[in-house]
Amino acid sequence: MEEFTFTSQLFQYLITGLTVGSIYAMVAIGFNIIYNVTEIINLAQGEFVMLGGLIMVFLHVAAGLPLLLAFPLTVILVTLVGMLLDRLAIRPIRQPSVLTLIIATIAASIIIKGIAMFIWGKDPFDLPAFSGRVPIHFMGAVIQPQYFWVGGFLVATVILLTFFFEKTITGKAMSACADNPDAASLVGINVKHMILLSFALSAAIGAVAGITVTPISLMEYDRGAMLAIKGFGAVVLGGLGSFPGAILGGLIMGTIESFGAGLVHSGYKDAFALIVLLAVLFLKPSGLLGSIEISKIKKF
Amino acid sequence: MPKKFVLIATVFLFCMGVVIAPALADSYKVGAVFAVTGRASFLGDPEKKTVVMLAEQINKAGGINGKKLELIVYDTEGDATKANLAVKKLITQDKVCVVLGPSLSGNSLAVVPLAAQYKTPLISAAASYKIVTDEAGNQRKWVFKVPQSDTMAVEAIYTRLKKLGLTKIAIMSATTGFGKSGHGQLVALAPKYGITILADESYGPKDTDMTAQLTKIKGIGPQAIVNWTVGPTQVVVLRNWKDLGMTNIPFYQSHGFGSKKNIELAAGAAEGVLAPLGACNTPEALPANHPQKQVTMDYMKAYTAKYNEPVASFGGHGWDALMLAVNALKAVGCDRAAIRDHIENTKGFVGQHGIFNFSPNDHNGLVWQDAFNMIVVKDGDWALAK
Numbered sequence: 001m002e003e004f005t006f007t008s009q010l011f012q013y014l015i016t017g018l019t020v021g022s023i024y025a026m027v028a029i030g031f032n033i034i035y036n037v038t039e040i041i042n043l044a045q046g047e048f049v050m051l052g053g054l055i056m057v058f059l060h061v062a063a064g065l066p067l068l069l070a071f072p073l074t075v076i077l078v079t080l081v082g083m084l085l086d087r088l089a090i091r092p093i094r095q096p097s098v099l100t101l102i103i104a105t106i107a108a109s110i111i112i113k114g115i116a117m118f119i120w121g122k123d124p125f126d127l128p129a130f131s132g133r134v135p136i137h138f139m140g141a142v143i144q145p146q147y148f149w150v151g152g153f154l155v156a157t158v159i160l161l162t163f164f165f166e167k168t169i170t171g172k173a174m175s176a177c178a179d180n181p182d183a184a185s186l187v188g189i190n191v192k193h194m195i196l197l198s199f200a201l202s203a204a205i206g207a208v209a210g211i212t213v214t215p216i217s218l219m220e221y222d223r224g225a226m227l228a229i230k231g232f233g234a235v236v237l238g239g240l241g242s243f244p245g246a247i248l249g250g251l252i253m254g255t256i257e258s259f260g261a262g263l264v265h266s267g268y269k270d271a272f273a274l275i276v277l278l279a280v281l282f283l284k285p286s287g288l289l290g291s292i293e294i295s296k297i298k299k300f
Numbered sequence: 301m302p303k304k305f306v307l308i309a310t311v312f313l314f315c316m317g318v319v320i321a322p323a324l325a326d327s328y329k330v331g332a333v334f335a336v337t338g339r340a341s342f343l344g345d346p347e348k349k350t351v352v353m354l355a356e357q358i359n360k361a362g363g364i365n366g367k368k369l370e371l372i373v374y375d376t377e378g379d380a381t382k383a384n385l386a387v388k389k390l391i392t393q394d395k396v397c398v399v400l401g402p403s404l405s406g407n408s409l410a411v412v413p414l415a416a417q418y419k420t421p422l423i424s425a426a427a428s429y430k431i432v433t434d435e436a437g438n439q440r441k442w443v444f445k446v447p448q449s450d451t452m453a454v455e456a457i458y459t460r461l462k463k464l465g466l467t468k469i470a471i472m473s474a475t476t477g478f479g480k481s482g483h484g485q486l487v488a489l490a491p492k493y494g495i496t497i498l499a500d501e502s503y504g505p506k507d508t509d510m511t512a513q514l515t516k517i518k519g520i521g522p523q524a525i526v527n528w529t530v531g532p533t534q535v536v537v538l539r540n541w542k543d544l545g546m547t548n549i550p551f552y553q554s555h556g557f558g559s560k561k562n563i564e565l566a567a568g569a570a571e572g573v574l575a576p577l578g579a580c581n582t583p584e585a586l587p588a589n590h591p592q593k594q595v596t597m598d599y600m601k602a603y604t605a606k607y608n609e610p611v612a613s614f615g616g617h618g619w620d621a622l623m624l625a626v627n628a629l630k631a632v633g634c635d636r637a638a639i640r641d642h643i644e645n646t647k648g649f650v651g652q653h654g655i656f657n658f659s660p661n662d663h664n665g666l667v668w669q670d671a672f673n674m675i676v677v678k679d680g681d682w683a684l685a686k
Contacts, residue, residue, distance in 0.1 A: 009519050012544075016511040023508065122342055124532035126565045133567065135543045142543050217508035218532040218565060226506035261512040266501040267475070269512075 008140025013262045014255065019147045019216070021254020022154040023049075026209035027231025028238065028246035029157065030202035036178035036241050037198040040101045044085060044109035046228030047116075048203045051078050052210025053219030054116060057125040067130065075207045081112070082203020086196045109224065116221040124220040127211070150212045157205055158247060165243075174198060178241070237277050239290020248288055252276065327368035328629050330355075330622070331390030333401040333411070334425070338377035343403040346615030347425055348373055350599075351400065351622045353606050364629050376402050380410035387411040391418045397634040400621040401425050403614070405477075408445070415442035421640040423624055425617040428481070432663035439663045444643055446620035448578065448653060452668035453555040454485040456576035457526055458493040460674055460685075466523040466550065470499035472513060472537065474529035479505075482528030482554055498522045503533060510537045514544050525549055530556035535565045542569035550574065555672065558582070558613045563677055574685055576672035580616035580652035582682040585675060595650055616652030624649060624656070 027045055034042045055077050059070035089108045090101055130149050135142040164171040176184040177194045185191045209227075210219065234253050238245025253273045260272035286292045332351055335344035355371040363369055372394050374386035383402045390396045391414065398421045402408050405428035412431060415422040424431045424445040431445045461469065471486050473479035479502070490497055499520050501513035510533065517525060525546075527537055534557055541551055551573045558581030563570045579586060583596035599619055600611045624643055632638035646665070649656040654671035658664075676685040 004518055004521075006519070009515050012515040013512055016509055016515070020509050123561060124535065124565060126535075126567060128567075133539075133543075135545075142545065144543055213508060217536050220532055223506055226504070258512040261501070261503075262516045266503060266513045266516075270504065 005140060009262065010259075011139050012141040013258045015141055015143055015147065017255030017258030018251060019150050019254070020257065021234075021251035022150045023209055023213045023227070023250075024230045024234045024253050025154055025247045025250025026157065026205055027227050028234035028250045029161070029243060030205045030209075031231055031235045032241055032243060032246050033161075033202040033205070034198045035235075037174055037181075038090075038101070038195050039098050040090070040105065041232065042085075042199070042202065043102060043105045043228060044112060044224075045202065045206055045231060046224030046226070047109045047112040048078055048082060048206025048224075049210040049213070049227050050116060050219060050221065050224040051081060051112065052207030053127070053214035053223075054120050054125060054210075054221070055207075056211045056214065057127050057219065058120075060127060061125075071211060074211055075204050078207035078210075079200045079204045082199040082201075082206075083196055085203070086199040090195070090199070091192065109228075113221055113224060120221055122221060124218040125214070126218050127214040129215040130212075133215075144216065146212070146215045150216070153208050153212050154247070157208065158243065161243060170197070233273060233277055236287055237280055239287025242287070242289040242291075245287055245289030252288075327370040328364055328634050329370045329372060329394060329396040330625055330629075331387075331394055331396035331399045332371065332373045332618075332622075333376050333383055333386045333390070333399065333403075333407075334373065334618070335378040335403040335407070336373070336375040338375075338379070340378035340404050342612070343425070343614045344375070344378070344401075346612040347401070347403060347618035349607055350603065350615040350618035353602060354619065354622050354626075357602070358626065364626060365633070369626065369629075372396060376404075376407055378404055378407065380407050383407040384410050384414065387414050387422070391420045396420075397629060397636060398423065398625045398639050400618070400625065405431060412440060412443050416440065420636050421625075421628075421643060423621040423643070425614070425621050429664070439661060442640060444624070444658065444663045444665075446624070446651065446653065446656070446664070447617050448555065448666055448668070448671045449664065450482050450485045450554075451489070452666065452671055453576045454482070454489050455668045456672040456674060457552050457574075458489055458495060459668075460574075461495060461524055461552075462493045467493075467495050468498050468522050469495055469524045469526055470501065470517040470520065470522040471497055472501045472503070472510070472517075472525065472527040472529075474505045474531075474533055475502050476505045476529070478554075478556060479529050486526060486528065503529075503537075505529070505531055505533060507533060508536070509540065511540045511544065514540050514546060517549075518544055518546055522549065524552060526552045528554045528556075530554075532565075535562055535570075538566045538569040538573060547572060555613075558675075560610060560682070563680055563682075568680075570677045571680070573677045575675055576668070577675045577682070578613055578616060578653040578671060579673060580611060580619070581613050582673065582675050585682040585684055586673070587684070591650055591655060592652070596652055599652060613653070620651035620653055620656070623651065 030045045034040055052074055056070060056074040059065045059073055085108050089104045093100055129146045131145045135144055165175055173189045174194050176189055177191050181191050234249035235246055238249025256273045256276055257269045261269040334347045336348045355369050358369050376383040387399055390399055400423050403425050405426040408424040408426040408431045422443050427447040427449055429449045432439055432443050434440050473483040499517050503510050553573060553575040555576050557575040558577040579592035580596045583600050586593045603611050628639040628642040632642050644658050644660055646658045654666045656665035674685040675682045
C-alpha cells in the first residue's frame, strides 16, 4: 500500500467537502432565485434535483439518448415542472401570504415525490459518469472526474447568473422585483412573469445539480428532502438572497462535514455544520454575506 | 333509471354473497398483515405477492387436506396502530386460524400482546429478537418469527474474520434503525471473537458521499471493513472504497446487500465484496446438493415468472411464514392451540431463509450456520465464498 500521509488525507477531505458543498451550493442558489423575487422559501427545491437526476436516467440510460441531447432535454422538462409548480400551486392561491405559499411548496414537494415514486419506484438509479470512472491521483488523494463536472457546472451557473442579473433587461427586471415588487410593477414590469421565470430558473439549476450528482451518489425518489435541508442550511449560512453567500455557504457546509467526519467523528458531522451555522447566526444574524438592512424590509 | 340499476345491482351482489359465503366456509382462513404500501412497502409488497402466489398454487393443487386456503391480507401501511387494528379484526371477526406478519419490528411488537390475549399463533416477518423474547428472556408463547436476527449475520461475518485471522477491523453503519441495530451487535460481539474495532464510522441514509469516512479508515489501515446499511449508501460506499484504492482491504456488507441490483449499480465496484446472505437471495450460487437448492430455485422461478421482477429476500420471509402455517394446518387443521404446538415442535423445516428447528426455547428456529451462506461477488454475480 502506498504511503497515505496526513497531508494527503487532509487534501482528500477538502476535495470531498468541496464536491458535496458544490451540490449544496447549487440547491442554495435555486432557493435564492425564488426567494429574491417572491420571498418564498421553495421547499420543493430538492425535488427539482431529484427529478433532474431521474429524468436524466430515463432519457440517457433507459431511452438511450446521447448525453448531449439528454442533458438539455432533462433541464427543459424539469424547467417545465418548475413553471407548472408556479402556475398550479403558487399563482392560484387567493390572498397569498408568504407562509401559505411556503406551505403550498411543501404540498407540491410531497406530490412530486409521490409521482416520482409511482413512475420510477423506490430503487436508486445510476447514471454513467460523463467522462468515465477512472479516478485521478493527485497529491496522494483521489479525484473522480465527475467532481470536476460538479465544480465546473457550479462555476458556469454562477457566471451565467451573474451575467443574467447584471447585464440583461430581464435579469434587471427580476432584481427589481426582488427589491420592491410594487415599485417594479409601477414601472411596467410584469411581476407575475418574473415569478414564473424565477421558478423556471431555479428548476433548471436544480436539474443541473441533479444530473451532475447522480453519477456520484445515485438518485432515488426521496432524496430531495435531504438536499433541500442541506441547501437551505447553506442559504442561511451565506445570507438569504445572496448568490455569493449561497456558494460560500454551500462550500463551507460541505467542507465542515467532510473534515468533521474525517478528523473528529462521522456520527456528528451534521452537527458540526449546524453548530457553525448557529454560531454565524449568533454573530451575524443576516448570514455571512447577507445584509441586515435588506433582511429588515423583507417579510420573511 | 341509474338509481334502479344501482338498487338491482346491490341486491344481486348481496345475493351473490349469500350464495358464495357457504361455499367459502369450508376453507382454512389464514390472515396476513403486511406493510404493502407506505414507507416500508419494500418489505410488505414482495411479502404479499409471495403469499398470494403460494395460496394460488396451493389451491390449484387441491388445497390443504381438500380444503381451500383462504388468505386475508390487510395493509398496515407500516403503521403500528393500523397493524394492531388489523390483527384484532383478523382474529375476532375474520376468525383466522393463524396470523402472518407484520413486516416491521415495531409493528410486530405492537401486536404481540394480541396473540397472547386471543390465544392465536402469530408468525412475524420482522427481524428483532424482541418479537419472540419477552423482557424476562423467555419465548413468548404464541409468537414466532422467521427472519434471521442481526446477531446471526454478525456472527457469520465475525466467525469468518476470526478464521482468516483478520482481527483488526473498521466498522461503518448508517444512522438508521437497521444500521444502528447492526452497529450495536457489531460492537457487542467483537470481544467474544477477539476482534478489535479500530474505527467506528457512521453516515446518514441519504448521504451522497462516504469518501471522508473511508479516507479516515484508510489512514488507520484495518484488516477488514464491515459495513451495515441498506439502500443507495451501500452502493455508494463501495464506489468510494474502490476509488480510494482500498480493494486490498476486504469489504463485508450486511445481509441487507442481497439484491443483484446492488452489484449492477456499483458499476464494477462490488467485485470481491462479501456478505452473509440467506439462501433465497442467491439460489443459483448454491451447489446442487445444498438442502435449500430446490425450494429456493422453485420459488425464484415461480415468482419471477408471475411478477416479472427479481425475488427480494423479504418475499422469502413471507414464504417461510405461510408455509410454516400451511404445514401446521395440514397436520392439525384449524385449531389455534394445536397449530401453535405444531410450529413449536417443527424441526428441519427447509425454508427460503434457512432450515428451521423450533423449540420451546427458540421461536425463531434458526442458527446462523443454517441461515446464512457467505457470498462473494465474483464476475458481477454471486458465488459461494471459500
